[in-house]
Structure formats: C-alpha cells, structure tokens
Amino acid sequence: xxDHSGTQSSTTTRSDVLxxxxxxxxxDEVLHEKVRSFGExxxxxxxxxxxxxxxxxxxxxxxxxxxRLVGAGVQPGExxxxxxxxxxxxxxxxxxxxxxxxxxxxxxxxxxxxxxxYVCADAGVNWIVIDDDLRSGVAxxxxxxxxxxxxxxxxxxNNSELEGDVVATTEWLPIPIEFDRVTHIQYTSGTTGFxxxxxxxxxxxxxxxxxYGAVRRPSARSLEDSPYFYMSGPLLLMIxxxxxxxxxxxxxxTLRRFLTRVKDLRIDWCWxxxxxxxxxxxxxxxxxxxxxxxxxxxxxxxxxxxxDRFGVQxxxxxxxxxxxxxxxxxxxxxxxxxxxxxxxPMPAREFKIVDANLDEVDxxxxxxxxxxxxxxxxxxxxxxxxxxxxxxxxxxxxxxxxARFDEHGHLYYSGRAKDMVRRSGENIACxxxxxxxxxxxxxxxxxxxxVPDEWRDEEVKAYVVLDERVTPQTLPPExxxxxxxxxxxxxxxxxxxxxREELPLTPSDKVAKGVLRNEKDDLRSDSFxxxxxxxx
Numbered sequence: 001x002x003d004h005s006g007t008q009s010s011t012t013t014r015s016d017v018l019x020x021x022x023x024x025x026x027x028d029e030v031l032h033e034k035v036r037s038f039g040e041x042x043x044x045x046x047x048x049x050x051x052x053x054x055x056x057x058x059x060x061x062x063x064x065x066x067x068r069l070v071g072a073g074v075q076p077g078e079x080x081x082x083x084x085x086x087x088x089x090x091x092x093x094x095x096x097x098x099x100x101x102x103x104x105x106x107x108x109x110x111x112x113x114x115x116x117x118y119v120c121a122d123a124g125v126n127w128i129v130i131d132d133d134l135r136s137g138v139a140x141x142x143x144x145x146x147x148x149x150x151x152x153x154x155x156x157x158n159n160s161e162l163e164g165d166v167v168a169t170t171e172w173l174p175i176p177i178e179f180d181r182v183t184h185i186q187y188t189s190g191t192t193g194f195x196x197x198x199x200x201x202x203x204x205x206x207x208x209x210x211x212y213g214a215v216r217r218p219s220a221r222s223l224e225d226s227p228y229f230y231m232s233g234p235l236l237l238m239i240x241x242x243x244x245x246x247x248x249x250x251x252x253x254t255l256r257r258f259l260t261r262v263k264d265l266r267i268d269w270c271w272x273x274x275x276x277x278x279x280x281x282x283x284x285x286x287x288x289x290x291x292x293x294x295x296x297x298x299x300x301x302x303x304x305x306x307x308d309r310f311g312v313q314x315x316x317x318x319x320x321x322x323x324x325x326x327x328x329x330x331x332x333x334x335x336x337x338x339x340x341x342x343x344x345p346m347p348a349r350e351f352k353i354v355d356a357n358l359d360e361v362d363x364x365x366x367x368x369x370x371x372x373x374x375x376x377x378x379x380x381x382x383x384x385x386x387x388x389x390x391x392x393x394x395x396x397x398x399x400x401x402x403a404r405f406d407e408h409g410h411l412y413y414s415g416r417a418k419d420m421v422r423r424s425g426e427n428i429a430c431x432x433x434x435x436x437x438x439x440x441x442x443x444x445x446x447x448x449x450x451v452p453d454e455w456r457d458e459e460v461k462a463y464v465v466l467d468e469r470v471t472p473q474t475l476p477p478e479x480x481x482x483x484x485x486x487x488x489x490x491x492x493x494x495x496x497x498x499x500r501e502e503l504p505l506t507p508s509d510k511v512a513k514g515v516l517r518n519e520k521d522d523l524r525s526d527s528f529x530x531x532x533x534x535x536x
Contacts, residue, residue, distance in 0.1 A: 018214050018347035020374060025179040026202045028099050030209065030241060035059045038244045044088060044237075047265055048251045053088060053160070055241075058095075061088070061160055065096035071167035072153065076101030076175045078126040079185065081119070081143075082229075083107035083134055086249055088160035090228045091237055093129060098183045098202065101175045105185050105197075106229035109134055113141035122382055123185045123197055129153045129162070179203040185381050186231060188321045195506075197381035198321050207375025208235060208324040209242035211347040215328055217292065218243030219269035223262060225253040231321050232271075259284035269293060272314050274302045278441065286311045292331060297413075297435060300338040307334075318342040318413060322377045322397060325349070327411055341410040342403070349373045351411065353403060358392060361404075366414050369403040370396040402429070419513070421450040422458050426491050433484070433492055437462055440483045442470040447503050447511045451496060451523045461496035461523060463516060465503055472499045477528040496527040496536075 024030050039056040046052065053061065074080060080102050084090045097104045105123045107116060107130075120128070120143040128147060130138075132154060138144070144152065156163045183205065185197040224236050224247050240247045248265050255273060262270060263284060272293035288310075295314035298306075306314050316337060317328040327343035329336045336343065345351055352360050353367040361367045372395045379387040390398045402414040415429030422428075430448040437446040445465040450458035466475055477497040484493045504515040517523070524536045 018211055020207070020348060023203075023206050023210050025206070026098065026177050026181070027095065027183070027205050027238065028177065030206060030238070031055075031059055031062070031095060034241050034244060041244065042246050043241065044091065045246055045248045045265075046088065046250075047248060049159075051088070051160075058092070061092045062095040062099065064166055065089075065092050065162055066099045067166045068162045068164060069096060069102065070100055072127075072150065072164070074100065074102050074127055077103065077182075079103045079105050079123045081105045081107050081116075081123070081125045081128040081130075083109060083111075083116070083128065083130040083138075084155065084228070085109060085131060085134070086225075086228050086233075086251060087131075087155060089129075089155045089162065091234065092160060093162075094183075094234055098181075099177070101177060101181060103182050103185060105187075108229050109227065111138065113138045116141045117143055119187055119195075119197070123187075127151045127153065129155070131155060177202065179206070180378075182378070184234075186321055196383055196386065199378040199381050201378060203375045204324055204377065205234070205238045205375075207348055207373075209238040211325055211349075211375075212239050213242045214347050215330070217331070219245050221246045221248055221265065221267050221269070221289075223248050223250075223265065223267045223270040225250045235324075259288065262288045262290060271295065272306065272310075272312055274298055274306065274314075277302060277305055277309070281309065285309055297431070298337065299435065299439065300340060303334065303337045316342055317346075318401075318411065320399060323349070323371050323399070324375055326351075326371060336410060339410070340412065341406075342413045343411060344409060345411075348375065351405075352396065353405060354398075358398075363405050363407055366402055366404040369399045369401045369411075371399060372396045421448070421460050423450075423453075423460065423491055424456045428460060428492050433460060433462065433488065433494065436484055436487045437464065437480060437494075439487075440475075440480065442466055442475045443480075445503055445511075447513060447516065448494065449513060449516055449523065459496065460492065460494040461498065461527060462494040463498050463500050463503060465500050477530065481530050493530075495530050496524060497530070498527040 024033065035055045040054050042052045043055045043058050044053045080097055082090060082093055082104055094104050105119065105125055107119060116138045125143065128143065130152065154163045179202050181202050182199055183202055184200040186200055187195040187197045222236060222240055222245060224233055226232050228234065237247055248267060250261065254261065255275060258273060258276060266289055268289040270290060270293050272295050274295060290312050292313050295316055298314055298316060303314055306312050313331065313334065315329040315331060318326045320326065325346045326349055328346055329341065329343040350372050352370050354370055355361050355367045376397065379391060392398060400416055400418065404412050404414065406412065415431040419430045420427050421430060433448045434446045437443055443464060444467040447463045449461050451461045453459040464480065480497055481493060504512040506512045528535050
C-alpha cells in the first residue's frame with residue numbers, strides 16, 4: 001500500500017488501530033491468504049438451493065471464471081456489465097474480474113432497457129453477463145444488439161460458472177494488479193436524473209474490510225439477503241472473508257419470516273429491521289443467535305425496545321458508496337445510540353464540517369460533512385465538473401450530508417443538504433419528519449418535500465403510504481398531525497398530507513423525490529391543508 005500519512009486532526013480521525021502499510025494490495029491476495037487459513041470452511045451458503053462453497057471451492061470457481069473471461073477475449077481495463085440475480089456466479093465474477101484487471105459494472109435487475117443502455121454507454125461497457133430470464137425484460141436495449149454476440153455471456157446451468165468451455169490455459173500470465181487498479185464502476189441512485197458511476201479500486205475493498213475488522217467482532221454466520229448489485233453484498237463478502245466467516249444468501253428478503261429464517265439458518269449477524277417491533281410478540285423473539293446487529297437511523301426508543309424484546313444490541317453508522325465505511329458506534333456505547341449519534345470515525349477516515357463557503361465550522365455547529373482517507377472512490381466516472389465541485393482542496397469529498405460534531409467528537413446526522421425545508425428561517429431536515437411519521441402504527445412509508453409558500457418561503461408536505469390494514473378514513477390527516485405535533489417542534493409539523501398507494505423509487509429503492517417534485521405544477525393539490533382545514 002502507498003504512504004497515506006499526512007496531517008490529520010486527532011479529534012476527527014481514527015488511524016491508530018489500522019496499519020495501512022501492512023495490508024494486502026488486492027482482494028485476490030486477501031482471498032488467497034484466507035484460503036490457506038480456512039480452505040475447507042464454508043464461505044458462501046445458498047439455503048434455498050441447498051448449495052454451499054468452501055473458501056477453496058470459491059477460489060477454484062474464481063480461477064475458472066478468470067480463465068473463461070480471458071479465453072473469451074476480455075482485456076484488462078475493459079468494462080463488463082453484470083446483470084444477474086443472487087446466484088453464486090455474481091460474487092465469483094467480481095473476484096475473477098478483479099484478478100484479470102477487468103472492471104465490473106453491476107446492473108440493477110429491475111432496470112429498464114433505457115436505464116441499461118444509459119449505464120452501459122456511460123461506463124463504456126465492452127461485455128455483458130446477463131441471465132436469460134432477465135434478458136427478456138430488457139430485450140429492447142440497444143446494447144444487446146450492438147455488442148458482438150460473443151461479448152454477451154450467460155451463466156451455465158449450475159449458476160456458479162459461465163456458460164462455455166474454459167479455453168485459456170493455466171499458463172496465462174495476469175497483468176500486475178496494484179492497489180489502485182479499478183475493480184468497479186458502481187452506479188449510485190440519485191434522487192433526480194440518472195445515477196453517477198463511482199470509480200472503485202482494489203484498496204477500496206481491502207481498506208473497508210480491514211477497518212471493519214479492526215473495530216467490530218467477527219461473525220460466524222452473516223445474513224445477506226439484499227441483491228448483490230447493491231454495495232452491501234460485495235462489501236459484506238469482503239468483511240466475512242477477512243474474518244473467516246460464512247455468508248448466508250437467501251434468494252429474497254422476508255420481513256414476516258425474518259425471525260424464523262435467522263433461527264433456522266443459525267445467523268449471528270444481520271441488518272436488523274426495526275419494523276419487527278410492530279409485529280405481535282412471539283416465542284421466536286429471543287430464539288436466535290443474534291447478540292449484535294447493524295441498524296439504520298434507529299430512534300432511541302427503538303434501540304431499547306429491540307434490546308428488551310429481542311435481546312439484540314443494535315448499532316448505527318454512516319457510509320456512502322463513495323466513501324466505503326465512514327463512522328461506527330462502538331458496541332459498548334448504547335448511550336451514543338440513545339443520543340442518535342452516527343458514531344465516531346472508522347479507522348483511516350477523517351471528517352470535518354464546513355459552511356457554505358467551505359470554511360470549517362465550530363464544534364456543535366451544523367454544516368456539510370466532508371471526508372477523506374485511503375480506500376475511497378476515485379471520483380465519478382465521466383463527471384469531471386462534478387468531481388471538481390465535490391472533491392475539494394486537500395482531497396476532501398463533500399458528501400452533501402449535513403452533520404455536526406459534539407464536544408466528544410461524536411457525529412450527528414442532520415439530513416441531506418438538499419433534502420431540507422426552509423420554513424420562516426428554520427431549516428427542517430426531511431429525514432427527521434419522515435422518521436417520526438413512519439413510527440405511527442398504520443404508516444408503511446413516508447416522504448417529505450418542501451412546498452413553495454409566499455409567506456414562509458416553504459411549507460412541509462408529507463406523502464404518506466398506509467399499510468393494508470388501514471385507510472385514509474381510519475387513519476385521517478388529523479391523527480397524523482396530532483402524532484407529529486406530539487413529537488416535533490411546531491414549525492416541523494407538516495402543513496400538507498397526501499396519501500399515496502406507493503412512492504416512486506429509484507433502482508436502489510430510495511424514494512425518487514425528483515419524480516414527486518415534478519409530477520404536478522401545484523404540489524398542494526390532492527393534499528389536506530392543516531392550516532386551512534380543507535382538501536385541495
């Protein structure tokens with residue numbers, strides 16, 4: 001690894017527990033090292049297909065995939081789009097491409113033909129690996145007709161290898177792979193327009209795995225049921241390989257059968273869904289092996305309720321595709337969770353908070369969160385103007401998130417810089433209002449947007465999705481306003497409520513607020529107005 005030393009603030013960085021110079025340079029080195037230590041231990045388990053792969057077997061599949069890619073003609077630096085469901089070939093290919101110097105471009109399996117063409121054109125895709133069942137849904141994509149047929153690869157029937165014979169020999173010589181070799185162009189889901197591709201390199205994955213391993217306990221059996229085209233899949237796999245554990249990969253997530261699944265699969269780590277608190281208590285609540293789990297944006301009462309009911313200690317953190325891991329809440333600090341802190345910097349991460357002029361603010365003041373450190377993304381692919389705006393002097397990346405430090409160096413998240421409502425001089429974080437409304441029994445989801453107002457600059461509007469048990473008649477706007485009023489300052493309580501059957505989503509299941517903003521000229525229409533007490 002290169003020399004990453006430099007001036008760092010002792011209050012905002014953690015590098016004391018991670019020796020960067022001793023880290024492997026590539027993910028292939030990590031895998032080979034762990035094969036030597038855990039060769040016959042199960043690395044990947046697919047319970048719905050009754051299949052598993054030991055560390056040694058996984059490495060052998062990576063060998064075969066690398067040879068197949070080279071034999072097909074894939075060259076170092078070429079981009080290979082991968083559009084696959086959660087099958088063993090997907091993680092095999094990510095390691096195989098990293099081994100030969102090719103670039104993986106994960107494709108969301110819910111993409112339309114237009115979205116697939118956009119990403120492939122933007123990344124400059126030379127090859128595509130696509131499942132036949134998914135191909136029919138994007139049959140109109142131009143990339144599928146313009147690529148040579150030999151450049152369109154598919155899984156073999158066993159779903160762990162590429163179709164076709166391995167024609168390269170074991171004597172092929174791979175190019176030297178260094179820490180800064182690009183492994184992925186990972187497209188992030190913006191809330192407006194098309195996504196941007198984050199350029200990720202070998203050290204992105206190695207630093208992430210090593211830093212997580214330095215501050216978190218290793219798990220024996222981790223659950224990963226989200227699609228592998230998201231970052232969570234490959235990132236968790238690297239963490240588990242680093243710690244010598246096992247990743248269990250069901251086909252699809254299930255909330256109602258979650259506790260049954262973690263019991264039957266003997267899971268001891270997962271992302272814990274706080275929605276389980278809304279389900280009736282059962283004998284399964286504590287019939288599992290999970291003592292510690294990760295969670296996202298938990299309310300203080302949820303932290304204690306989960307611990308009391310399920311016996312699980314949950315901890316939050318902050319991260320982005322661009323940065324890898326950013327912060328974490330230590331396992332022995334439940335007080336930080338109750339205070340709604342997103343934690344302290346991970347090893348090799350440095351943070352500062354800046355104002356609109358990019359000047360660092362004082363402790364306790366809220367501003368834009370900036371981060372730097374080794375193993376972060378190398379910028380957005382084909383976006384020089386955006387990169388020059390967001391990656392500023394000193395190598396700091398402007399995250400677009402608003403946050404503050406307290407006097408102990410703990411970070412607190414205040415929402416997206418552009419996901420705010422400015423009402424009568426008060427800044428209101430949409431995420432805060434959304435979080436409160438989602439806690440109301442009968443509310444399935446919520447999105448908050450600013451609505452222009454001639455007197456107050458902006459007013460708060462909440463789009464509310466109800467669960468199947470209730471209707472707008474049984475959960476009227478008055479109840480939502482009363483709930484919000486009891487938990488939020490008066491200026492944060494929505495003025496407008498609009499009921500929706502569903503919210504528009506980006507390909508990675510974030511609310512597409514740009515769609516909501518642009519779908520009507522007057523955002524007050526179809527809403528109940530709390531102030532005027534009328535439906536508009």
